[in-house]
Amino acid sequence: MNKKELFDIAQNWFQEQDWKPFTFQKESWTAFLQGKHGLLNAPTGSGKTYALWFPIVLNYIKNNPDYRAKHKKGLKAIWITPLRALSQEIKQSAERITQDLGTQMTVGIRTGDTSIKERARQKTKMPDLLITTPESLQLLLSSKGYKKVFQECSAIVVDEWHELLGTKRGVQMELGLSRLKTISPDLRIWGISATIGNLEQARQVLLGPETEAYKNSVLIKAKLHKKNTVKSIIPKEMETFPWRGHLGLKLLEDVIPIINKSKTTLLFTNTRSQCEIWFQKILEKHPEYAGEFAMHHGSVNKETRLWVEQAIRNESLKAVVCTSSLDLGVDFAPVETVIQIGGPKGVARFLQRAGRSGHQPGKESVIHFLPTHAMELIEASAMQKAVKNSAVEDRIPYLNSFDVLLQYLTTLAVSDGFYSEKIYEEIKSTFCYQGISREQWQWLLNFLVMGSQSLKTYDEYQKVEVEDDGLFKVNNRGIAMRHRFQIGTIVGDATISVRYQKGGYIGSIEEYFISKLSPGDVFTFAGRNLEFIRIKGMQAHVRNSSKRTNKVPSWMGGRLSFSAQMSELLRQELYTAELEFSKQSKEIQSLLPMFIKQREDSIVPKPNEFLIETFKTRDGYHHIFYPFEGRGVHEAMSSLLAYRISLLSPITCSLAYNDYGFELLSDKPIDIQEVLDNNLFTSQDMLTDLQKSLNSNEMARRKFRDIAVISGMVFTGYPDKGIKMKHLQSSSQLLFDVFKDFEADNLLYQQAFTETFEHQLEEGRLRMALERIAEQETIWRPCTNPTPFSFPIITDRLREKLSNEKLADRIKRMTKILTK
Structure with missing residues (x-):
C-alpha cells in the first residue's frame, strides 16, 4: 500500500467519528511511516494518542497487506506511560483503532497492577501492542530470552516524556532504549511531551545525542492555540499580615458558588494532607454534597481511585479534591472547572492542571486560583503573565547516575548476561552516560563482581560472575529473585498499608507518621476518621471513629519549592507594586493595604x-x-x-x-x-x-540511602515483608561510613554529594x-x-x-x- 492509500484509511476513520485530523497528527503519521524517530510536542487533550497509535497500526497494515485474513503474532509496539492510572485510557484508544480498521491486533497492559495470571499468559503469548511503565519494561529485560520478545518490535512511544526527563526514571528509560535499539533493527523511538523550556534537549536525551536515531529524527509541534484563563479568588477582607497555614479554608465559602455553577470541578491541592483537610471541611459545612463529592490522591487505594476517575467521566460527581495524582493525561472531557488551592510553584504544573478543564481541542481552559495567604496573590498575578507568554521551565536531565546503571547491568546479568564491550558502546550512546570513562566503567564492573574494594570480603555483595568467555551473568536464583523485586528508581519512605481490623484495605501512609501514633489515637485519612489500633507486620489496623480530630497524615514529599522560572516571574510581579495603581494587575491592587503597611515599617x-x-x-x-x-x-x-x-x-x-x-x-x-x-x-x-x-555529610548520607537501594547494595525486603525504614537507614549509613573512611573514591559515595549539591540545593x-x-x-x-x-x-x-x-x-x- 502506498502513503495515499494508508492516509485514506486514517482520514475515513476520522470522518466516521465526525472529526478532522490536525496538521500535527498528519505530520507524525508521515514521519513515522518514513521510518523516522521523533518528539511530538502537544498539549494535554489535543489528540496526541491518535497521532502515534495510527501510524503504528498503518505500518502493520502496510507490511501485511492480507491483514484481515492472516494475523502475524508477536509484540509490535510498546507504549510507555509514567502513570499506571493512564493505561486504561491508552488501551481504549488503541482498541478503537485496531477493531474499527478490522485488524486482529491485540492490546495488553503490563504494570504493577497486572494480575499474576495475565503476566503468565503474556509470557507465552505477548499482545501485539503493549502498554507498560518504565519499571515493567526493565522487568521484561530481566527475563530470560527477552531478545526474542522484542526483536520484531517496530515502535516504542514514551508518553509524558517531560514527566520522566530530569528524574532517574528517565535515566532508566534511556538505558532501556539503548538496548532495544540494538535488538530491534526496525525500531522507531517516539516521545510525547507537553511544553517544556528545553524541547530540543529533551529530544537529545530521548534518542541519544550523537546517535543515528537522533540524526534521523524530527521535532513536531502542535500549533494549537489553546486559550487558558486564570481567575483569582480575591478575599473580601485583605490580611495586612499574611501567614501560611490556614490552607485557604477562609475562602471555602467562595468556592461553593463555583462548584454549584459547574457540572464537575477539580480542586487541586499541593499536598495529600491539604487534600484530606479540604475534603473534610467542605463536607462538614455542606453535608448536601455527600455522595457527589470525592477525593483522589496517590495513597488512596486503587479501587477507590479508579471509581473516582470513572465517576468523573460519567459526570456523576459534582467535585473532586485531588493532588498531582490527576495532573496527567487521564481523559476527562466533562470537567468544566479547575480550582488551584495555593501556589502551584511552577508554570508547567499550573498549565497542566489548567488543561484538565476544557480537555478537548479548541476548548477554553478556566482555572481559578485560590490563595492560602495574601502574598500568594503575587504568585497568581505572575501566573497570569506566564500563561499569556507561555513561559515554561526547563527540565534538567541527570548525568552519570551510577546507581541506576548498576541496577540496569544487574538486570541484564539476571536475564541472558552481557558482554562488557558491547554494552559499554550502547551505554556511551545515551545522554546520561555520554561522558563515562574507561576507568569508571571498569570500577562498575568490579563492583558488580566483587562489591567494591572495601566490601570484597563479603559474599552478599558479589552478585555477578564472569564466565570463561567474558559473559557477565547472575547464576544464583536467590540474587535474581531479590533483584527483580527491587527494580525501580522511586525510593520513598517505607509505606504501611492501612486496613480495617476486619480486613478492608483503605490506602497507604508513610511509616514515620504511623510511628508517632499511640493506640486509641484518631486521625483523618481517605475522607474518614479512623482510630489506630495496632501495627502488625507492614499493616496498620484501624476502625472507624466518630471522634473529631485534627491529626492528618503529612507526607514527606509535601513541600514544593519555586522553579527558577517562577522565582523570576514572582520578582518581576512584585516590582510592579511600585508602578502607578492603574498599571497594576487586580491581584497586586488588592494587596494595597499590605503594601501600605510594609512601606510604613x-x-x-x-x-x-x-x-x-x-x-x-x-x-x-x-x-x-x-x-x-x-x-x-x-x-x-x-x-x-x-x-x-x-x-x-x-x-x-x-x-x-x-x-x-x-x-x-x-x-x-x-x-x-x-x-x-x-x-x-x-x-x-x-x-x-x-x-x-x-553538614553536607548528613544530607549526602540521606541521599546515599536512595542510591544504596537503587544500586542494589541494600535490599528493601519481599512484598508484605518490607524492611523498616530505620533498618534501611542504618544499613545504608553503615556503608556510607565505611566508604567515607576507607574508600572515598567510591563512585556511589561521590554521587551522593553530587546529587545533594546539584539537585537538592x-x-x-x-x-x-x-x-x-x-x-x-x-x-x-x-x-x-x-x-x-x-x-x-x-x-x-x-x-x-x-x-x-x-x-x-x-x-x-x-x-x-x-x-x-
Missing part, C-alpha cells in the same frame, strides 16, 4: 534593590533577607550566610525559610553592616563554604542568585516590629512548635498588636 523593594530587615521580639533578634528565589535556594543560602557570619563572630542561629526569603534568629544582634562590609554574599568559595555550613541557581544580589543595592531596614513581608516566615517557624489551634490564637494576638 520598611520598603517594597524595586528591581535594583535587595532588602534586609531586622527587629527584636521576645523570641530573640530576627534578621530577615529577601532574595525571592524559592525555598530550596533559601535553605542553602541561609546556611551559607550563617556559616560565614559565625567566622566573623561566634553566634548561634536558628534558620527559617519560605519561597520569599529566610530568617536568621539569634540570641544577640548580628552586625549587618559588618556582613555587608565583608561581602558575605559573594559567590567566591561558595561550594567549599556550603559543604562546611550545611540547586547549586547553579544559588550561584546565579548570589551574583544577582551582588549587583543590587542592599537596603537594610532596622524595624521595631515584624513587617507584613516577614510575617509568613516567622509564623512558619512557630508552626513547628504549636498545634494549629494554638498557632491561630497566637497569630491573632500578634496581628492585633501589630495593627494597632
